[in-house]
Amino acid sequence: MTKKKRVFSGIQPSGELHIGNYLGAVKNWVELQEQYECFFCIVDLHAVTQPYEPEEMPARVFDMALTLMAAGLDPEKCTIFVQSHVPQHAELAWLFNTVTPIGELERMTQYKDKASRQESVLAGLLNYPVLQAADILLYQAELVPVGEDQVQHVELTREIARKWNGRFGEYFPEPEALVGEVRRVMGLDGQAKMSKSLGNTIGLLESPDEIWAKLRPAVTDPARVRREDPGNPFVCNIFSLHRHFSSPADIAWSEHGCRTAGIGCIDCKRRLADNIIKELDPIRERAMELKRHPERVAETLERGAEHCREIASSTMQEALARMGLRGGGPKVKGR
Template sequence: MPRVFSGIQPTGDPHLGNWIGAISRWADEQQPDHVFCIVDLHAITIPKPPGEVREKTLDLAMWLFAAGLDPEVSTVFVQSHVRQHTELAWILACTTQMGELNRMTQFKEKSDGKDGVSAGLYTYPTLMAADILLYQTDEVPVGDDQTQHIELTRDVAQRFNARHGETFVIPKATIPRAGARVMDLQRPEDKMSKSAESQSGAILLAETEKQTAKKIMRAVTDSGSEVVAGPDKPGVTNLLDLLSAVTGRDIPTLEADFEGKMYGDLKKTVAEAVNDFVRPARERYAELEKDPAEVRRMLAAGATKAGEVAEQTMADVREAVGFLQ
């Protein structure tokens, strides 16, 4: 089986886009060689209030376990609990070209118009590369907005191997087909985001079913009344994409179901289907919330497993670079 690495930041509030595009998919496809990391070091590239990262990390861990990630099967841990991530990040920073970092579009977007930008925001692609390469990863499931980072990781790994000898597996990106980009209910041209100024268009995992249904019923639609997907109907297309993602039914079949029906019928069906889809995880999360010590225990066990693999890789890296043992 290929080794798969996935990382997710403990920032904002997890929403349906995270769930469909990543978390639920991780749980469905988990295998013993799958590694899932809460990347808390990435979360501090932008300053956070004291304690926020700790709180969000524990909360996100509960959602990962609520989704069905099994610490007895896959490896689930917190990035800062495995110190080799930062060690390898520095070595890779010395292998990465500034021109490569200058081309990273996410840095340009996040730094645009800001007076003060941390060096960590600029160099975090090398930490991301370390996250992946540390576990000799074969595949990295990502949204299409993250493929540039995987390309950089591949380039850095190939350069390191050419310079120091074959050390790293060269990973490849795998992109989910359905639900890879869940769009905002109020701004269907934008991806649903944890960092959006308004959460009126985002379906949060922690909200109630009533709140979820209310947001979907208020979702932006388009002119006309025909329930069909298309570039001129971003609102309706988004709702159909959501329904397809949570039911597994394809768009043409759904369009046929709603022939002659109104937008209100579509929204009601989407609301019910989304709540049905998320309900088991919401119930499991409520159980885990009552026992945070157990969540910490599972994370600690995951860090031990991850650390064993990470140290084996770092031993090879130190030897390849030529550090004094």
């Protein structure tokens, strides 16, 4: 039997997921777990590179784990764990720091963007992609499902693997980015990417009433001022959400109805709300079940970390030995 390829991906512990995270990443992960040996990591060490409240972090991590499981990640099929529960991530990142030129880090688009908005830039922000390289290579992962904005970081991971291998011998694979089909999910304001900080999201665990309350006032094609004005569905975010959640028949209904003013925006949104609710219903039910049994989430994370620490420890042993570290002291003549 051929060995399954390893997949690694991480997600920040932002608490509950929204449908943008779901469509852009997690739905794809649920499929990948059927085919590959997958490691899904809640990256709390990455999260602390931004301002945060320490007392909120444990709940953010726990809620993210619970929502991932509710969304369909199955601990029998994949490994779910928390980054800081496996100390080797930080250890390997340090080793990789020693082969990574600062210039490479300074040209990362995400770093430039975030650093330009900060008065004093912390080293953790600059070294963020080095920790990402360690996350991936600690498990010798070959495939990394990411959004488009992270492709540059996977390329840097390949570069770090090459540099390290060049200096200490072939050991780490050069992983490939798996860019999902869903590139960018716009927020309900139709202005920017769906993001919790912008308040333009629909949460994955929101109730039918909450979903409708958010969709009802959402921005549509501004050309449709009155009910009888025809619109262009391709400039409307409601239509793009239909394409993610609705059947081909409903998508065609929305497109035709919009162009001919045969339907009103409220009809169009109501049909979308029904379709979103249908897809999210089982996820919300699983989440409620897990909330009644939080020990299942805690056990999953514990088991996940244990499994990861085993793999990570063997990677570190090899990496350290090749770098001439932890060698047990100098050889003494005659011994």
